[in-house]
Amino acid sequence: MYACQGSSQGSGSTASSKSSAVQRAPLKVVVRVRPLLGNEARAWNTIRVLSEQTLMFGPKVENAAADAWGHGFAGDGARGNKDLIFSFDRVFGPDCNNRDVYGASIQETISKLIDGFNCSIFAYGPTGSGKTHTMLGNPDEKGLIYLLLSDMYTRIQNEKSIISFVINISYLEVYNENVRDLLSPNSNCLKLQEDGSEIFVQGLRWFCPSSLEQVMLMLQNGNSQRTQHPTDANAESSRSHAVFQVRMKLTRKDENGSVVSKNVVRLSMIDLAGSERAAANNNNAQRLHEGANINKSLLALGNCIQSLAFGRNHVPYRDSKLTRLLKGALGGNSYTVMIANVSPSNRAYEETCNTLRYASRAKDIKNCIRKVVEKPDCVVAGLNLALDQARRKIATLTAEKEELRNKILAAETTQKDDLLEKMETLLTIMKDVLSAKQAEAIATDLAATLECHLEEMSARYDEKIEKIQRLKSFALCGDISVEKIQEQRAVKCASMKAQLRAAKLELKKANDAALAAELDLEQWLVENEKPWTDLIGVFKQLKEYKSLSNFVVCQVQKNHCKSALEKKVTEKNELHQMSRCNVTREMISNYRKIQDLIKNNHQDASEGLQLQSPTEQHQPQPFSFRDTPSYKVHPHNQRAATYRPHMPTPFTLKDTPPRSKTAYSNCTPPAAGSE
Numbered sequence: 001m002y003a004c005q006g007s008s009q010g011s012g013s014t015a016s017s018k019s020s021a022v023q024r025a026p027l028k029v030v031v032r033v034r035p036l037l038g039n040e041a042r043a044w045n046t047i048r049v050l051s052e053q054t055l056m057f058g059p060k061v062e063n064a065a066a067d068a069w070g071h072g073f074a075g076d077g078a079r080g081n082k083d084l085i086f087s088f089d090r091v092f093g094p095d096c097n098n099r100d101v102y103g104a105s106i107q108e109t110i111s112k113l114i115d116g117f118n119c120s121i122f123a124y125g126p127t128g129s130g131k132t133h134t135m136l137g138n139p140d141e142k143g144l145i146y147l148l149l150s151d152m153y154t155r156i157q158n159e160k161s162i163i164s165f166v167i168n169i170s171y172l173e174v175y176n177e178n179v180r181d182l183l184s185p186n187s188n189c190l191k192l193q194e195d196g197s198e199i200f201v202q203g204l205r206w207f208c209p210s211s212l213e214q215v216m217l218m219l220q221n222g223n224s225q226r227t228q229h230p231t232d233a234n235a236e237s238s239r240s241h242a243v244f245q246v247r248m249k250l251t252r253k254d255e256n257g258s259v260v261s262k263n264v265v266r267l268s269m270i271d272l273a274g275s276e277r278a279a280a281n282n283n284n285a286q287r288l289h290e291g292a293n294i295n296k297s298l299l300a301l302g303n304c305i306q307s308l309a310f311g312r313n314h315v316p317y318r319d320s321k322l323t324r325l326l327k328g329a330l331g332g333n334s335y336t337v338m339i340a341n342v343s344p345s346n347r348a349y350e351e352t353c354n355t356l357r358y359a360s361r362a363k364d365i366k367n368c369i370r371k372v373v374e375k376p377d378c379v380v381a382g383l384n385l386a387l388d389q390a391r392r393k394i395a396t397l398t399a400e401k402e403e404l405r406n407k408i409l410a411a412e413t414t415q416k417d418d419l420l421e422k423m424e425t426l427l428t429i430m431k432d433v434l435s436a437k438q439a440e441a442i443a444t445d446l447a448a449t450l451e452c453h454l455e456e457m458s459a460r461y462d463e464k465i466e467k468i469q470r471l472k473s474f475a476l477c478g479d480i481s482v483e484k485i486q487e488q489r490a491v492k493c494a495s496m497k498a499q500l501r502a503a504k505l506e507l508k509k510a511n512d513a514a515l516a517a518e519l520d521l522e523q524w525l526v527e528n529e530k531p532w533t534d535l536i537g538v539f540k541q542l543k544e545y546k547s548l549s550n551f552v553v554c555q556v557q558k559n560h561c562k563s564a565l566e567k568k569v570t571e572k573n574e575l576h577q578m579s580r581c582n583v584t585r586e587m588i589s590n591y592r593k594i595q596d597l598i599k600n601n602h603q604d605a606s607e608g609l610q611l612q613s614p615t616e617q618h619q620p621q622p623f624s625f626r627d628t629p630s631y632k633v634h635p636h637n638q639r640a641a642t643y644r645p646h647m648p649t650p651f652t653l654k655d656t657p658p659r660s661k662t663a664y665s666n667c668t669p670p671a672a673g674s675e
C-alpha cells in the first residue's frame with residue numbers, strides 16, 4: 001500500500017541546506033480551554049476567557065459569576081482569588097471546536113510550508129486536558145492533523161501545475177525514554193543521532209503515501225500501536241509522546257517547465273503525554289514509572305522553554321529524548337505553534353496554572369527561521385543520506401548473505417540425508433529384486449523337477465498300463481482291478497499336474513515380482529541416475545574384489561589340495577613302510593619255519609635214509625638273499641646285490657626252489673627290519 005523509503009532520516013531533511021534569509025519568528029502560543037466534562041459537573045471552573053487573546057486564571061470572588069455554562073468559579077476556594085491574567089496569541093474557550101482552533105492558528109502553516117519553511121505544531125498540557133482530542137480528534141470531530149493534511153492535499157492538487165510534491169511520512173513515540181517506530185511496530189528501540197544541529201532517528205521508516213486516505217490510515221494504524229493506559233484523569237490516557245512527521249519535497253517550475261527552486265520542508269505534529277501528580281496514579285508501580293518519565297521529559301521541555309525564553313546560551317536539549325527531538329521546533333529553524341491545552345476544572349488547578357505559566361513563557365521564544373532551499377551544497381546532505389542508506393543496505397545484505405549461507409548449509413545436510421535415504425531405498429529394492437530372482441530360480445527348478453517327475457511318472461504309467469494290458473490279455477487279472485489301477489494313476493497324475501500348475505503359478509508370481517522390482521529399480525535409476533552410476537562404479541569395484549577373492553579362494557583351495565596330497569603321500573609312504581616291515585617280519589617268520597622244516601627233514605633223513613651228517617658231508621652255504629626266489633639279478637646289472645622284495649606278493653614257502661637239505665643248515669636269519 002505504501003512505498004517505503006527505507007530512510008532513517010528524522011527531523012533533519014535540511015541538514016546541509018542553506019538558508020536564504022533568516023527571520024526571527026516568535027513561537028506562536030495558543031491556549032485551548034476544554035469544557036468541563038460530564039464527570040466534572042460538580043467541579044469549580046478555574047478559568048475565565050476574557051478575550052480572543054486573554055484569560056483569567058483563578059478569578060476573585062467578585063469576578064466569579066457563573067459562566068455561560070452555569071459553572072461557578074473557583075474564586076472562593078482555598079486556592080482561588082489569584083486573578084491571574086494571561087495573554088496568548090489566541091485563546092480558545094470551551095465552546096470552540098477543532099476547526100475553530102485550526103482555522104485561527106494552524107491553517108497558515110500550509111502557506112509557510114509551501115513557501116519553504118519547516119513547521120512544528122505541538123499540543124502541551126496536563127493529562128486529560130484535551131491534547132489528543134485537539135490533534136487527532138474523533139470520528140465526529142476531526143483533529144488538527146487531519147484538517148491540516150486535508151487542506152495541504154487540496155493545495156497540492158491546486159498547485160500541481162507549478163509545484164510538484166513528494167510526500168513522505170513517519171510516526172514515532174517516546175515511551176519511558178525509548179523511541180519506537182509506530183509504523184513498524186516490530187522494530188527495536190531506535191537511536192537518536194545528531195548531525196550538527198539536526199537530529200536523526202536511526203532506522204526510522206519513511207513511507208510515501210499516494211493519497212490523504214492512505215495517510216489517515218497510517219495515522220490510525222500508528223495510533224493503535226501507541227501506548228495508552230487509563231489514569232484517574234483520563235480513561236484513555238496516552239502515556240507516550242507521539243511525533244507525526246511529514247517531509248515534503250517541493251519542486252517549482254516556471255511556465256516553460258524549467259525548475260525554479262527545490263525545497264525540502266518538514267512538518268512535525270506532536271501530541272505530548274500529559275503531566276500528572278504521582279498521587280493520582282493509585283500507587284501502581286508501572287504507572288508511577290511512566291508518570292515519572294513523562295514528568296521528567298516535560299520538566300526538561302519546561303527548562304528548555306525557560307532557557308530559550310531568557311535567551312540563555314545553553315539550552316538543555318540533551319536532558320531528554322523529547323527535547324532532543326523538539327530541538328528543531330524550539331529555537332531552531334521552524335515556524336512553531338504551541339497549543340497549550342488546559343482543563344477548567346479545579347481538580348487540575350496546579351497543572352493548569354503551571355501549563356499557563358510555561359505557555360506564557362514560551363511566547364518569548366524566538367526561532368530563527370529561514371527558507372530551506374535545496375542548493376548544490378545540499379547535495380552533501382543527499383550524499384550523506386545516500387551513504388547512510390547504502391550502509392544500511394550493506395548491513396541488510398550481509399544479514400541476508402549470512403541467512404542464505406545458513407540455508408545452503410541446511411539444504412546440503414538435507415540433500416545428504418536424502419541421498420542416504422535414496423541409497424537405502426535402492427538397497428532395499430535390490431534386496432527385493434535379489435530375493436525375487438532367487439524365488440524365481442527356486443520356482444523354475446521346482447517346476448523343472450516336477451515336469452521331469454511328471455514325465456517319468458507318465459512314462460512309468462504308460463509302461464504299467466501296457467503291462468496291465470499285457471497281463472489282462474494273458475493272465476487272470478480282471479477288468480475291474482485294471483480299471484482301478486488306471487483310476488489311481490489318473491488321480492496321482494492329476495495331483496502331480498496340480499502341483500505343477502501351482503509351481504508354475506508360483507513361478508509366474510515370482511516372475512511378476514521380479515519384473516515389478518526391476519521396473520522399480522529402473523524407475524529409481526531414472527530418478528537417481530547419479531547415485532546409480534556411482535553405485536555401478538561401486539558394483540564394478542565389488543566385482544573386481546569378488547574375482548580377486550575368487551582367485552584367493554582358488555589359491556587357498558589349491559594349497560589345501562596340495563597339502564591334502566602331501567598328507568596322502570605321507571600316509572602312503574607310511575603304509576609302504578609298514579607293509580615293508582610286515583613283509584620283512586613275514587619273511588623272517590617264513591625263514592624260521594623253513595629252518596624248522598629243514599631240521600625236521602634232516603632228522604627224518606638221518607633216521608630213515610641214513611644220510612650223512614650235514615656237518616660232515618656238506619658244509620652248508622651261508623644263507624643269502626640271493627637264494628630267495630624274489631631275487632632277480634638283472635642281466636645288465638650283475639653287481640646289484642640289494643634285495644628288493646616284490647612288495648604286493650607276500651613271500652610264501654611254496655615259492656622257494658627245492659634245495660638240498662644241507663644248504664639251509666647253517667643259515668642265519670637277517671636282522672629284523674633289514675631289507
Ligand SMILES: Nc1ncnc2c1ncn2[C@@H]1O[C@H](COP(=O)(O)OP(=O)(O)OP(=O)(O)O)[C@@H](O)[C@H]1O
Nearest residue numbers: 034126127128129130131132133234237238273274
Ligand atoms: N474540546 C473538547 N470538547 C469536548 N471534549 C473534550 C475536549 N477536549 C477534551 N475532551 C475530552 O476530554 C477527555 C480527555 O481528552 P484527551 O484524551 O484529549 O486528553 P489528553 O490531554 O490527550 O490526555 P492524556 O495526556 O492523558 O492523553 C476525552 O474524553 C475527550 O473527549
